[in-house]
Amino acid sequence: MPLLVMKFGGTSVATLDRIRRAAKRVGVEVAKGYDVIVIVSAMAGETNKLVGLVNETSPLFDAREYDSIVSSGENVTAGLMALTLQEMDVPARSWQGWQVPLRTTDTHAAARITEIPTDNINAKFAEGMQVAVVAGFQGIGPDGRVTTLGRGGSDTTAVAFAAAFGAERCDIYTDVDGVYTTDPRICDKARKLDKIAFEEMLELASLGAKVLQTRSVELAMRYNVKLRVLSSFEEQSDEAGTLVCDEEEIMELNVVSGVAYSRDEAKMTLISVADRPGIAAAIFGPLADAGVNVDMIVQNIAEEGRTDMTFSCPTDQVKRAEKAMMDAKSTGAINFNDIVADEGVAKISVVGIGMRSHAGVAAKMFKVLSDEGVNIKVITTSEIKISVLIDRKYMELAVQALHDAFELEKSA
Numbered sequence: 001m002p003l004l005v006m007k008f009g010g011t012s013v014a015t016l017d018r019i020r021r022a023a024k025r026v027g028v029e030v031a032k033g034y035d036v037i038v039i040v041s042a043m044a045g046e047t048n049k050l051v052g053l054v055n056e057t058s059p060l061f062d063a064r065e066y067d068s069i070v071s072s073g074e075n076v077t078a079g080l081m082a083l084t085l086q087e088m089d090v091p092a093r094s095w096q097g098w099q100v101p102l103r104t105t106d107t108h109a110a111a112r113i114t115e116i117p118t119d120n121i122n123a124k125f126a127e128g129m130q131v132a133v134v135a136g137f138q139g140i141g142p143d144g145r146v147t148t149l150g151r152g153g154s155d156t157t158a159v160a161f162a163a164a165f166g167a168e169r170c171d172i173y174t175d176v177d178g179v180y181t182t183d184p185r186i187c188d189k190a191r192k193l194d195k196i197a198f199e200e201m202l203e204l205a206s207l208g209a210k211v212l213q214t215r216s217v218e219l220a221m222r223y224n225v226k227l228r229v230l231s232s233f234e235e236q237s238d239e240a241g242t243l244v245c246d247e248e249e250i251m252e253l254n255v256v257s258g259v260a261y262s263r264d265e266a267k268m269t270l271i272s273v274a275d276r277p278g279i280a281a282a283i284f285g286p287l288a289d290a291g292v293n294v295d296m297i298v299q300n301i302a303e304e305g306r307t308d309m310t311f312s313c314p315t316d317q318v319k320r321a322e323k324a325m326m327d328a329k330s331t332g333a334i335n336f337n338d339i340v341a342d343e344g345v346a347k348i349s350v351v352g353i354g355m356r357s358h359a360g361v362a363a364k365m366f367k368v369l370s371d372e373g374v375n376i377k378v379i380t381t382s383e384i385k386i387s388v389l390i391d392r393k394y395m396e397l398a399v400q401a402l403h404d405a406f407e408l409e410k411s412a
């Protein structure tokens, strides 16, 4: 039997009525002769609620307990989806991650998938089951404990299942009808893309466009999974949505194809650290050990052997970062006068494969922001992207101004 993976995000399973609508879509594919693996997220808002409970109970929580709590939302929707399908006379059953078992590394709260055995689920397909409903976002670590794959991780569960089972396609059903030039919720001129190259999608995702989790794009690229993003609210058609594909499949490449933003960034500065060989390792080693995801780094010019070191990280890791730095200071590993956290910043990035062969994108980006009176705090670049850190209050304005300046509402 040909096989499809269909993933439904939080808003697509937010109510019993929406679960029924999603199940009907699954039923359509089953009627066409497909076996289907359905990956579900928790109902919209559920995971945030669970994360809130964890933080309230224990701000510097034990990540193993965090995982056992926040993974529970998906268990509910997996069971409800299986029951809904059974009510429609479609033979279905649910699996939690550990039952598959979807094996992961032991990096709790940010685990990576290491293995998905197919025998267990395939045996049920052979017995006549037509839909396997799998709880997304969760797995089991080497220590036998439940793990989660990081926020948005159900996308990665879906692509990994598509790769493991050799699915014909992996369809990601969400609350927008595809991948846009920027988040359609903050820029009404955003344009839906029919196709986007893996590499561009990878950058957009890692820079904040949460429509796909970064790891899911990486996996799709590595295992050549046919990946489509589409709406679970609109009419079904074979051409719907956005196809994430190889660069070669796209006729015209834009210099800039998208603008991404990440709202929850913080800028931290260590004031007056000794400028000596090994200082960066002495700072960023303990931060990594504490599980802080450092993104941008700037070391200022030293004066009299002392310098300021600035880095950015997600806002919810500021406390961890501060603790790691104070601990390192107390052991004498580093010395600084003060640590200052600016939690009111956002990161804006422009992305495009065409940048490889076009100069001037950075200059244009900086000019657009300066014309809007937006001050740039930190800059980083790579081959196909430019990112800046700015005050969060200018985030929407900056995204819209850049979208206009690079004429993204027009197709190439």
Ligand code: ADP
Pocket: 008, 009, 010, 011, 012, 041, 152, 173, 174, 175, 176, 178, 179, 180, 181, 182, 183, 184, 185, 204, 208, 209, 210, 211, 212, 258
């Ligand atoms: P789900 O719950 O289905 O996984 P998410 O909220 O994780 O959905 O992702 C979908 C959201 O991603 C959209 O509602 C949209 O606001 C946001 N988004 C950000 N950037 C983009 C983009 N470039 N294209 C489409 N959606 C985007």
Ligand code: ASP
Pocket: 009, 010, 041, 042, 047, 048, 073, 136, 137, 150, 151, 152, 153, 154, 155
């Ligand atoms: N429910 C999880 C989250 O909200 C995983 C997912 O939806 O992909 O992050």
Ligand code: MG
Pocket: 009, 152, 155, 210, 211, 212, 213
């Ligand atoms: Mg998501």
